[in-house]
Amino acid sequence: MHSIQEIASDLPEMKIYVMGKKQQDLPAEYFSMDEILHHTLPVPLSKLCRGELNMRDPVCYIYTSGTTGAFDSQSLQT
Numbered sequence: 001m002h003s004i005q006e007i008a009s010d011l012p013e014m015k016i017y018v019m020g021k022k023q024q025d026l027p028a029e030y031f032s033m034d035e036i037l038h039h040t041l042p043v044p045l046s047k048l049c050r051g052e053l054n055m056r057d058p059v060c061y062i063y064t065s066g067t068t069g070a071f072d073s074q075s076l077q078t
Contacts, residue, residue: 001030 004016008029016030023032 001018008016017033017036018026018030019033021030021032021034023035026032
């Protein structure tokens with residue numbers, strides 16, 4: 001969170017969502033993505049979306065850490 005706190009003032013209109021934290025543990029201007037997901041899931045899928053899917057069909061799960069790949073000076077220290 002330290003990295004985002006450094007630039008948050010430059011992005012006043014952007015909502016900031018954090019994974020792995022409860023809302024009570026975050027600054028008031030940040031949102032707990034964990035709690036948002038907890039309140040919105042499970043969402044029933046329309047039968048049109050499910051089509052012919054079954055438990056043996058492959059699944060694609062896309063994960064991104066959100067990093068640009070750039071290292072800060074602290075991560076370069078050994």
